[in-house]
Amino acid sequence: MVLSGPATEKYCRDWHGDVTSEAVAVLRPRTTNEVADAVKTCARLGLSIVPQGGNTGLVLGALPDRPADQVVISLERMNAIRRIDPDDFSAVVEAGCILSDFKDAVACEGMFFPLALGAQGSCRIGGNVSTNAGGINVLRYGMTRELVLGLECVLPDGSILNGLSTLRKDNRGIDLKQIFIGAEGTLGIITAVAVKLAPQPDQVATALLGLNSLDDAIALFRRARRDCCDLMSAFEFMPPVAFGLAREAIPDLEMPISGDHAAYVLLEISGSGLVDINDLTERFLQAVMEEGLVADGVIASSTAQARNLWLFREGMNEGQAKRGPHLRTDLSVRLSQVPDFVREAEQAVIDVVPDAICVSYGHIGDGNVHLNVLPPAGLSRNEIEARIHDAKKAINTVLDAYNGSLSAEHGIGRLKRTEHEARIAPAQRALLAALKQAVDPQGLMNPGCQLEYERPS
């Protein structure tokens, strides 16, 4: 169960490979009781704990940063699916199960677990819950929080909180599981999760649309939200530069519509049973094209074509990765403010880093914009760092004016802690500190993540 030395490397390197670290050891318990024993042992030895799932987080929340006194507890060997109950629309799964393995298993039962994100082939359910992961289906199914029915957690004192109920409705007072969702392991270790399942959508319509502006994209979202009821499952915004970036990663990718539009939307409408999803999608798009809200568009006529449309979205990210180190953000503002915010923030970046390329895309229905900034090629590491620093500062100034969030879906981790701490209200900070002190008085769990709590003397 214990790894040390070189065997710990993959647990001490972040998903992008930008940051490497070290830990005293990596523990890989197989059962909830082993997790509890590991926690007690660490407490006894005065070692603190960094819980880790698939280590795919984007904010360094699961990466040790104090090599001399931190132990990584990886949940990767606690990966069983304990139960799938299609008749109850629920399942129970251990924290270390890979998201796509779980999705595949429930699909075999005709069911659907809606959480969907780029890392789903590597990320693990416990990490998804600990970070309250978002992804492309949030606008219909909610964040991970809304998919969770119950949790099993190991607390910092080694006791086990068993709340793995699959009851849909249970209103017995304060809902303790909520404090662990999004806590990024700072209050305890999630070992298993009870979740809601939805019926598998057996009809999925996917369309790539070209629009004249980001304002039109917002108007289109509002229109789709009303005209397509609750059947819209994704609404992704991409800028014109997306196509070029995608082709840098996937050179033979075909361009399904003209690349001349100011904004692109990847729209997915889905459902099961008696609603004719293709017909609905066609009628909707016909209406909005006649009105000029959509300039151009293509509806996938096969699963392969739909897959191809999503490849642009994924290729765009891979293309950015190939450009080397760059600024990644995960911002949210109010839906109606997205166009103004994007214009203003991009301008603020160009004002301070004129040679950079801004790539703004995201889950527009949630007001969630990833405004990434790519420095030009050929710079030194220091020059890149300076541009990232300046761009981030410029964006945050605009974001603050919009009362936006600097983490819409990725969490705070260690990467955003300083920015987060600079903005947190005193009453909120005091309450968080009181909560941390109440649950983890020794400061054992994931120190340095989210907030720098005062360490016990």
Add this chain to the structure above:
Amino acid sequence: MVLSGPATEKYCRDWHGDVTSEAVAVLRPRTTNEVADAVKTCARLGLSIVPQGGNTGLVLGALPDRPADQVVISLERMNAIRRIDPDDFSAVVEAGCILSDFKDAVACEGMFFPLALGAQGSCRIGGNVSTNAGGINVLRYGMTRELVLGLECVLPDGSILNGLSTLRKDNRGIDLKQIFIGAEGTLGIITAVAVKLAPQPDQVATALLGLNSLDDAIALFRRARRDCCDLMSAFEFMPPVAFGLAREAIPDLEMPISGDHAAYVLLEISGSGLVDINDLTERFLQAVMEEGLVADGVIASSTAQARNLWLFREGMNEGQAKRGPHLRTDLSVRLSQVPDFVREAEQAVIDVVPDAICVSYGHIGDGNVHLNVLPPAGLSRNEIEARIHDAKKAINTVLDAYNGSLSAEHGIGRLKRTEHEARIAPAQRALLAALKQAVDPQGLMNPGCQLEYERPS
């Protein structure tokens, strides 16, 4: 702002009129700052606080029970709608706003606030959030928790936690608002709420169906969940006795279908825009009737007819109220276990109280059963109390065997505290006590509600 003596009576009597109490005084602040001042004053005087909204709760959570040292803080004068933003699908409303007033105001903007429950003409938003209220639309839109984007709360030290953001996605660490939702005022006072809005459904199909068994009702729900995608907004189960009870309250109520069926379902499918909801509902019901899953049914052909179908559901409750004191429960079990549970629990009741009538109904899609027990007419108060006691004990024994919840949607309050405390796991209790101590170290907020925390010495 301060009421005392007889003027406090309506704040000290429960919704059913079963319980009356007294308080030192009733405070009715108009602003968040006045709430904060009231809290500080109470703390200074050594008085504890019972926060109250519309006083429509069913578990005595907002009713004082220690007249000598409790002050009621009523939020009824903090009833402004601060903002409705249809373009953002959000609104901000003060805690004292009556639910139906708020629903009407957002409807004027073409929007929909999905929380719907019997008391909506009297209950207030702050109470809905504090109790995490359920109601008839939970299966589609979730409990109140899932509708909340942000909260403004006054903490026990009089500080104000301002979290009234309307961002759809904000993942900046531990989500503090979650601890106040469902806390029934034991951690602070909710003064305002930011909520999600949905598009107003402009098509609503309502059907009353007769089925051969409760098992068929569950099978029908599962089928509807799949065939009607996410467009089902209510699925209420009623027993045959419902019609008789409804007519006791509304004598001229017409019986829309035969009263001979073993089970009845009130089904609502709704949506906006391009989906033809009536056509969907008709095709669905035709299919399930051909298969024999539904024996008989009627679809409302007008809003007035739909209203009439809902009158059965509401009249059934009024009819029970007219029978005088009786056992009301609010239970949940796993969806697939509902039929077995209802049979077993009703049998257990009849075994100990043979002269009682069991009325089991509820929000079946959530596994939420209200198994009420009506004693026969003509008994003394003591005889009634004895039957209620015996029936409750019998039901709870069965419920425990099913790992069910004794509060699916009403909360714990003071009414269910003892039953709840008897079932809570030590690790959970310890964590709740630590949380309470951290947030409300003086034990100022709603003592006696949910759990009997140790009082500070």
